[in-house]
Amino acid sequence: MTEDLDVAKLQRRLAEFAAARNWQPYHTPKNLVAALSVEASELVEIFQWLTPEESARVMSDPDTAHRVTDEVADVLAYLLQLCEVLDIDPLAALAAKIDRNERRFPAP
Amino acid sequence: MTEDLDVAKLQRRLAEFAAARNWQPYHTPKNLVAALSVEASELVEIFQWLTPEESARVMSDPDTAHRVTDEVADVLAYLLQLCEVLDIDPLAALAAKIDRNERRFPAP
Amino acid sequence: MTEDLDVAKLQRRLAEFAAARNWQPYHTPKNLVAALSVEASELVEIFQWLTPEESARVMSDPDTAHRVTDEVADVLAYLLQLCEVLDIDPLAALAAKIDRNERRFPAP
Amino acid sequence: MTEDLDVAKLQRRLAEFAAARNWQPYHTPKNLVAALSVEASELVEIFQWLTPEESARVMSDPDTAHRVTDEVADVLAYLLQLCEVLDIDPLAALAAKIDRNERRFPAP
Numbered sequence: 567m568t569e570d571l572d573v574a575k576l577q578r579r580l581a582e583f584a585a586a587r588n589w590q591p592y593h594t595p596k597n598l599v600a601a602l603s604v605e606a607s608e609l610v611e612i613f614q615w616l617t618p619e620e621s622a623r624v625m626s627d628p629d630t631a632h633r634v635t636d637e638v639a640d641v642l643a644y645l646l647q648l649c650e651v652l653d654i655d656p657l658a659a660l661a662a663k664i665d666r667n668e669r670r671f672p673a674p
Numbered sequence: 675m676t677e678d679l680d681v682a683k684l685q686r687r688l689a690e691f692a693a694a695r696n697w698q699p700y701h702t703p704k705n706l707v708a709a710l711s712v713e714a715s716e717l718v719e720i721f722q723w724l725t726p727e728e729s730a731r732v733m734s735d736p737d738t739a740h741r742v743t744d745e746v747a748d749v750l751a752y753l754l755q756l757c758e759v760l761d762i763d764p765l766a767a768l769a770a771k772i773d774r775n776e777r778r779f780p781a782p
Numbered sequence: 783m784t785e786d787l788d789v790a791k792l793q794r795r796l797a798e799f800a801a802a803r804n805w806q807p808y809h810t811p812k813n814l815v816a817a818l819s820v821e822a823s824e825l826v827e828i829f830q831w832l833t834p835e836e837s838a839r840v841m842s843d844p845d846t847a848h849r850v851t852d853e854v855a856d857v858l859a860y861l862l863q864l865c866e867v868l869d870i871d872p873l874a875a876l877a878a879k880i881d882r883n884e885r886r887f888p889a890p
Numbered sequence: 891m892t893e894d895l896d897v898a899k900l901q902r903r904l905a906e907f908a909a910a911r912n913w914q915p916y917h918t919p920k921n922l923v924a925a926l927s928v929e930a931s932e933l934v935e936i937f938q939w940l941t942p943e944e945s946a947r948v949m950s951d952p953d954t955a956h957r958v959t960d961e962v963a964d965v966l967a968y969l970l971q972l973c974e975v976l977d978i979d980p981l982a983a984l985a986a987k988i989d990r991n992e993r994r995f996p997a998p
Contacts, residue, residue: 579769587779596726600816601938642764657684660751705830719820815936815937826924857930870959873966
């Protein structure tokens with residue numbers, strides 16, 4: 567993993583981007599979760615009329631692949647900004663959740 | 675960053691968890707984006723009646739802090755699983771998006 | 783249509799229910815649209831892992847039928863409360879939209 | 891209430907509109923709830939960066955008022971189409987829910 571693709575570095579770039587535009591007052595946790603859910607819905611919109619089979623082939627069309635990738639980036643951007651303002655470590659949160667799920671739902 | 679908290683390693687753990695339970699047939703891109711948006715809404719639900727000021731203090735209550743962290747983990751889990759099935763690198767997608775936004779929206 | 787099932791009467795009952803509990807301060811348009819989207823996602827949650835075919839049979843299981851009907855009621859409740867606070871007539875809004883769509887997208 | 895603004899009549903117009911364009915195969919319950927949640931999120935998008943006070947004044951700007959009214963129509967359109975394919979009476983569902991809530995949560 568290059569330094570550019572480090573979660574903490576991406577959070578720093580997002581914070582600097584927002585600060586340079588004086589967006590911090592808008593970035594309350596309440597607003598960030600709303601924005602996160604809106605971006606997640608923009609992903610859903612791409613898939614809403616597709617059959618399961620069509621949805622599995624979505625990356626074979628370059629334009630749709632670009633749209634999907636772009637919306638994934640938007641979801642991750644708001645998730646990381648939310649984690650920044652709430653001081654949550656997203657990777658640690660997920661690792662803890664997987665640990666918990668492995669105990670709660672043992673594999674058959 | 676410890677190895678446990680590496681995105682690729684978390685994706686591998688999520689994939690193994692799903693495979694051990696034979697969940698892959700359910701994990702179409704269409705279903706994963708739906709699940710992602712449902713988890714994002716569960717985050718919104720925590721904040722929906724809060725004032726902006728209350729939303730900024732949400733981590734000071736341990737129970738709410740735990741719920742928020744847990745939902746953040748769920749959102750990230752589905753986002754990483756979606757990226758896995760679509761072969762998208764989420765950190766590269768976000769880095770490219772920030773690059774693009776920096777060109778499109780120059781800081782004042 | 784009986785008087786009980788009149789949109790305006792349902793809006794009046796919802797407004798009285800909220801007023802009796804002093805919920806009006808929470809019922810800003812911003813909060814009501816968040817609540818509406820959360821309820822819509824609770825509907826999605828019921829369907830998220832179903833195949834298209836399973837989704838078409840969802841009312842044949844009485845428990846699921848009850849859950850779906852209940853979530854439909856919740857979505858409609860927040861939509862009507864939003865319309866009340868914004869002074870929007872939802873049926874007129876929809877009739878106008880259908881008119882517009884019939885002009886914009888002539889049937890083949 | 892004029893006949894044009896009757897829920898059943900709006901459902902009939904929506905069904906005819908969809909049938910004339912051969913959209914019924916896309917209108918599975920699963921797809922309709924996804925579309926409903928996407929439209930609800932488009933409402934959220936209008937409000938996501940507004941303060942509670944700004945959100946209360948949203949109808950005073952004619953363009954925003956038009957956007958909000960249009961999205962309300964879209965949410966209602968998918969809700970009524972969902973109810974049609976699932977044979978749910980939305981107004982009866984809401985009346986039953988209000989009855990239930992009045993028993994479960996007596997006013998103080």
